[in-house]
Amino acid sequence: MMQNPQILAALQERLDGLNGSPSGYMESLPKVVKRRVNALKNLQVKCAHIEAKFYEEVHELERKYAALYQPLFDKRSDIVKAAYEPTDEECEWKADEEEELTVSKQDEMKEKAKLEEEKKDEEKEDPKGIPEFWLTVFKNVDLLSDxxxxxxxxxxxHLQDIKVKFSDPGQPMSFTLEFHFEANDFFTNTMLTKTYKMRSEPDENDPFSFDGPEIMCCTGCTIDWTKGKNVTLKTIKKKQKHKGRGTVRTVTKTVPNDSFFNFFTPPEVPENGELDEDSEAVLAADFEIGHFIRERIVPRAVLYFTGEAIEDDDDDEGEEEADEENDPDYDPKVSSPLHTHTHTHTHTQPVPL
Incomplete structure (x- = not known):
């Protein structure tokens, strides 16, 4: 029946006459039907509360498995900072390309590689651990390199490790990013932290917008900079002319400077929850970065170091773009959120990650 062009045309004509909006269609419904739709909405609110509980349990599972992952991440850190030298067995890795080679060809390549490696070792001192591991990760990821x-x-x-710590059982949902540094000339901290507080409950005023946990706010830490090493500030000199005497003097002024380390001093959300447009944009980007570090960077750091994870991300984006192009309802003017259930929220309007 729905393939009958006359019926479809009549239906379309009716919909066009309703101002092109779903609300117009709702207004046209009989009162008794609207009453039943309200009952469905109440059921939907209950579904949202069940979904919220589901995500709370997911958070508990994340905490549980974080403890299982941690020994592996600790060993990764030990290798990176040269606290542990992996055995020959631990270092064996068969790349996809090698699987297609014959045994003799493999042996030939291994022997050649061994000779080249020995030659390099003679030419220069053997580096400790994996130099600039986390810096390379950051530079390989557009979101962070920017x-x-x-x-x-x-x-x-000097960054040696990044860890994710979840809130204790029974405490409000949150996670903390820990950036561990070796001793350096720039600041005295051995660890810098960034904590993100979340909630998993529908908004009473807009329960249907619930689509998973939201990051509500974040707090950084104080960096104890060595004198003259604070890269988040810069000194500028300005010339001032005295109005009366006409003399000119040079004034030195300290102003904010662009730096990754501004990440640890995010804008504060006022008690009324109202933010100016610039601060809201900064926080939205901050939440996205924090979530990305937690979800992608920390669990798969070596693959971002080698670039393999970036290729996978590009492939995923390519597939999404292809799906969007093939979707007749896709509107390129509407940005699509990343595939994640964690959203950002600044009391004004949630920003999906």
Whole structure:
């Protein structure tokens, strides 16, 4: 019946006459039908509350499995900072390309590689661990490299590990990113932290918008900079002319400077929850970055170091773009959120990650 062009045309004509909006169609419904639709909405609200409980349990599972992952991440950190030297067995890795080679060809390549490696070892001192591991990860990821300034790089060479810590059982949902540094000339902290507080409950005023946990706010930490090493500030000199005497003097002024380390001093959300447009944009980007570090960077750091994870991300984006192009309802003017159930929220309007 729905393939009958006359019926479809009549239906379309009726819909066009309703101002082109779903609300117009709802207004046209009989009162008794509207009453039943309200009952369905109440059921939908109950579904949202059940979904919220589901995500709370997912958070508990994440906490449980984080403890299982941690020994592996600790060993990764030990290898990166040269606290542990992996055995020959631990270092064996068969790349996809090698699987297609014959045994003799493999042996030939291994022997050649061994000779080249020995030659390199003679030419220069053997580096410790994996130098600039996390800096390379950051530079390989657009979301993070956009934050980096040239003056940040010497500092990030001292970054030895990034850890994710979840809130304790029974406590409000949150996670903390821990950035562990070796001793350096820039600041005295051995660890910098960023904590994100979340909630998993529908908004009473808009329960149907619930689509998973929201990041509500974040707090950074104080960086104890060595004198003259604070890259988040810069000193500028301005000339001022005295109105009366006409003399000119040079005034020195300290102003904010672009830096990755501004990440640890996010804008504060006022008690009334109202933010200016710039602060809201900064927080939305901040929440996305924090979530990305937690979900992608920490669990798969080596693959971002080698670039393999970036290729996978590009493939995923390519597939999504192809799906969008093939979708007749796709509107390129409407941005699509990343595939994640964690959303950002700044009391004004949630920003999906």
């Amino acid at each position: 934050m980096l300034q040239e003056h940040d790089e010497p500092i990030l060479k």
